[in-house]
Amino acid sequence: MEALKRTCAWLHAHYPEIPILLDAKRGDMENTNEAYARAIFDYYEADAVTVHPYLGAKALAPFLDRPAKTSFVLCRTSNPDSAELQELEVAGGPLYLKIARLAAGPEWNRHGNVGLVTGATYPTDLGRIRAVAPNLPLLVPGIGAQGGELEPVLNYGLDATGEGIIISASRSIIYASSGPDFAEAARREAAHLAQAMQQGQQEVMEKRRKF
Amino acid sequence: MEALKRTCAWLHAHYPEIPILLDAKRGDMENTNEAYARAIFDYYEADAVTVHPYLGAKALAPFLDRPAKTSFVLCRTSNPDSAELQELEVAGGPLYLKIARLAAGPEWNRHGNVGLVTGATYPTDLGRIRAVAPNLPLLVPGIGAQGGELEPVLNYGLDATGEGIIISASRSIIYASSGPDFAEAARREAAHLAQAMQQGQQEVMEKRRKF
Numbered sequence: 575m576e577a578l579k580r581t582c583a584w585l586h587a588h589y590p591e592i593p594i595l596l597d598a599k600r601g602d603m604e605n606t607n608e609a610y611a612r613a614i615f616d617y618y619e620a621d622a623v624t625v626h627p628y629l630g631a632k633a634l635a636p637f638l639d640r641p642a643k644t645s646f647v648l649c650r651t652s653n654p655d656s657a658e659l660q661e662l663e664v665a666g667g668p669l670y671l672k673i674a675r676l677a678a679g680p681e682w683n684r685h686g687n688v689g690l691v692t693g694a695t696y697p698t699d700l701g702r703i704r705a706v707a708p709n710l711p712l713l714v715p716g717i718g719a720q721g722g723e724l725e726p727v728l729n730y731g732l733d734a735t736g737e738g739i740i741i742s743a744s745r746s747i748i749y750a751s752s753g754p755d756f757a758e759a760a761r762r763e764a765a766h767l768a769q770a771m772q773q774g775q776q777e778v779m780e781k782r783r784k785f
Numbered sequence: 786m787e788a789l790k791r792t793c794a795w796l797h798a799h800y801p802e803i804p805i806l807l808d809a810k811r812g813d814m815e816n817t818n819e820a821y822a823r824a825i826f827d828y829y830e831a832d833a834v835t836v837h838p839y840l841g842a843k844a845l846a847p848f849l850d851r852p853a854k855t856s857f858v859l860c861r862t863s864n865p866d867s868a869e870l871q872e873l874e875v876a877g878g879p880l881y882l883k884i885a886r887l888a889a890g891p892e893w894n895r896h897g898n899v900g901l902v903t904g905a906t907y908p909t910d911l912g913r914i915r916a917v918a919p920n921l922p923l924l925v926p927g928i929g930a931q932g933g934e935l936e937p938v939l940n941y942g943l944d945a946t947g948e949g950i951i952i953s954a955s956r957s958i959i960y961a962s963s964g965p966d967f968a969e970a971a972r973r974e975a976a977h978l979a980q981a982m983q984q985g986q987q988e989v990m991e992k993r994r995k996f
Binding site for chain 1: 786811812813814815838839840844859862863865866867868869870871873874875876883887
C-alpha cells in the first residue's frame with residue numbers, strides 16, 4: 575500500500591497529464607464503497623477505478639457521484655470462459671450488453687463519468703458494446719500476454735471521433751525482461767505498443783473516411 | 786492490514802473453533818485471484834472469503850481449488866436495489882437463481898466448498914435459493930442495521946438438518962455503543978442475537994417436525 579501510494583504521488587508529480595487508473599475491481603455495499611472511494615480517489619489520488627456491476631447503481635453511488643473521477647464498469651472481461659455469466663441471455667441479448675446499456679444510461683452515467691471494461695480478446699463483442707454505448711470510454715485489457723490483437727480492437731472500439739479507447743497492457747510490459755535490463759525492456763515494449771496504437775488508429779480512421 | 790493480520794492471529798490463537806471469513810468481495814482475473822487467495826488464506830489465514838461471480842468459475846479457480854477453504858459467491862445481496870441486475874430474467878428465472886444453480890453445480894462446487902451470499906432483507910428469495918442449493922452454506926448478512934428479520938431467514942434458510950446458514954451482523958454489534966462501554970455493549974448485542982438465533986432455530990425445526 576505504501577509503494578502504491580508513493581508510485582501514485584510520483585506519477586502525479588512528474589507526469590500530471592497521465593491519468594492514474596486503479597484496476598481494483600471494487601464492488602461492495604454502498605457504505606463500504608464510500609470508504610473504498612475515499613481510499614482510491616482521495617488517499618491514492620487515482621483518477622479512475624474499475625468496479626463490479628453486480629450490486630447495482632445504488633451501491634456504486636460513492637464511485638459514480640464523483641464527477642471528476644471515472645468508474646469503469648466490468649462488462650465483457652478479457653479472461654478465458656468469461657462468457658459463462660457474461661453471455662447469459664437476458665431480454666434477447668447477452669448480459670454484458672444489458673450492463674453496457676445500463677452503464678451508458680441516465681442513472682449510472684448521470685455525471686457523464688462512466689466507462690466500460692471490455693477485453694481485446696473478444697473484439698466483435700467490443701463492437702456490439704460500442705454500438706450501444708457510442709460515447710463511453712472503453713478500457714481494453716488483453717493486448718499482449720493475453721493474446722488480443724490491436725487492429726480489430728481499434729476497428730471495433732474507436733468512437734466516431736477516432737478516440738474513446740484506453741488500451742492496457744500489463745504483463746507484456748512489466749515482464750518484458752527479467753534481466754537487469756528490465757526497465758529498458760519495459761520502456762521499449764511500451765513505446766512499441768504506443769506507436770502501433772497510433773499507427774493503427776490512423777489506418778482505421780483513414781479506412782472509415784473512405785466508406 | 787497489520788491490524789487485520791493481528792486480529793486474525795489473535796482469533797486463531799484464542800478461539801480456534803471459530804472460522805474467520807473475510808468479506809473481501811474479490812473477483813479478478815485468474816492470475817490476480819491467485820495472489821488474492823494467497824493473501825486471504827495463507828497470509829491472513831482466513832477460512833473463508835466472499836467472491837464476485839461475474840468473471841466465471843475459471844477465473845475463480847484459485848479460490849475454488851482450496852478444498853479446506855470456503856468461498857461464498859455473491860448471489861442475492863442485501864443492499865437496496867440489488868434487484869437491478871440480480872433479478873434480470875435469464876432462462877425463465879432471475880439471474881441470482883442461475884448463479885445459485887451454477888455455484889451448487891459440479892464445476893463450481895467440485896470440492897464441496899462453495900457457499901452463497903444471500904441477504905436477510907430478501908427472505909423469500911433466500912427460500913428460492915435454498916430450494917436450488919439444498920446443501921450449500923448460506924452467508925446471510927442484513928440482520929440488524931439493515932433491517933432484516935430473523936424468523937423468516939431461519940424459516941427459509943435452514944437446511945434439512947436445521948443447519949446451513951451463517952447469519953452475520955456487523956454494524957448493529959460493533960456500533961452498539963459509541964461510549965466507553967462499547968466493548969460490553971457489542972458483547973451484549975452479539976449474545977442477544979446468538980440467543981435469538983438458537984431459539985428461532987429450535988422453533989423452526991419444531992414446526993417442521995409437525996408438518
